[in-house]
Amino acid sequence: MLRLRNLTCGYGRTPVVHDVSLDIGADEVVAVMGHNGAGKTTLLRAVVGLIPVMSGTIELARPDGTYETINRRPANRRVKAGMAYVPQGQQCFAHLTAGENLRLVADGRRHGKTLIDTQLDRFPALRGLLNRQAGLLSGGQRQQLAIARALITEPRLLILDEPTEGIQPNVVAEIESTIVDLARDGGLSVLLVEQHLGFALQAAARFSVLRSGRVASTGATGDGAVERVREAMAI
Numbered sequence: 001m002l003r004l005r006n007l008t009c010g011y012g013r014t015p016v017v018h019d020v021s022l023d024i025g026a027d028e029v030v031a032v033m034g035h036n037g038a039g040k041t042t043l044l045r046a047v048v049g050l051i052p053v054m055s056g057t058i059e060l061a062r063p064d065g066t067y068e069t070i071n072r073r074p075a076n077r078r079v080k081a082g083m084a085y086v087p088q089g090q091q092c093f094a095h096l097t098a099g100e101n102l103r104l105v106a107d108g109r110r111h112g113k114t115l116i117d118t119q120l121d122r123f124p125a126l127r128g129l130l131n132r133q134a135g136l137l138s139g140g141q142r143q144q145l146a147i148a149r150a151l152i153t154e155p156r157l158l159i160l161d162e163p164t165e166g167i168q169p170n171v172v173a174e175i176e177s178t179i180v181d182l183a184r185d186g187g188l189s190v191l192l193v194e195q196h197l198g199f200a201l202q203a204a205a206r207f208s209v210l211r212s213g214r215v216a217s218t219g220a221t222g223d224g225a226v227e228r229v230r231e232a233m234a235i
């Protein structure tokens with residue numbers, strides 16, 4: 001679904017992410033881990049088109065499975081091509097209700113109401129909160145709202161930046177099972193940036209660890225992955 005080849009990106013003329021290569025297959029969850037400042041968010045920003053690529057390529061699969069380079073494609077057209085981005089920090093329109101947050105994305109889409117209903121089935125806790133201001137929801141509820149809103153765009157690639165940050169443990173488990181279900185149900189690949197090791201290794205099939213903007217370790221999340229990740233992160 002997504003192929004990064006020797007991707008270098010950063011801010012102004014200063015590279016922050018160096019020479020990163022990464023593959024996410026169809027219906028696959030891949031976790032990118034690393035300490036604060038390792039460059040995880042910067043990598044995602046380049047993938048979604050919020051900052052330019054300095055060198056290397058970002059390739060996205062077309063629906064027919066062939067790849068095209070999208071380095072210069074504006075962010076809004078990447079959304080149209082099937083990417084959805086949920087930034088760090090449970091971002092919602094705080095003064096709008098939960099329902100208005102969802103309708104903002106659904107309105108104007110064909111079958112907008114059905115799209116909202118599908119997400120309310122996925123996140124049943126949101127049903128009773130539709131008339132509540134998003135700013136008054138708990139962190140976990142806001143994160144579910146942010147993911148639901150992203151899914152209304154019917155992405156093929158969901159990009160999540162630290163979805164469990166600042167969220168109580170019972171909701172972390174819910175979000176984890178949602179992500180696993182989404183990929184298992186088919187039709188969706190997930191690029192997950194996460195510092196919560198247990199969560200990332202449970203949810204993802206493969207991992208990459210970034211250290212100082214470079215890939216320090218990469219592999220499958222099976223036996224021995226915890227040790228490899230800990231070693232790469234030097235924890």
Ligand SMILES: Nc1ncnc2c1ncn2[C@@H]1O[C@H](COP(=O)(O)OP(=O)(O)OP(=O)(O)O)[C@@H](O)[C@H]1O
Pocket residue numbers: 011016034035036037038039040041042043
């Ligand atoms: N807008 C910006 N302009 C200049 N430098 C930035 C900007 N945003 C981040 N940086 C720098 O880029 C480096 C990587 O930051 P980034 O946010 O990508 O790391 P991260 O791994 O996502 O960390 P965190 O887990 O804290 O979000 C840091 O040194 C940071 O100071």
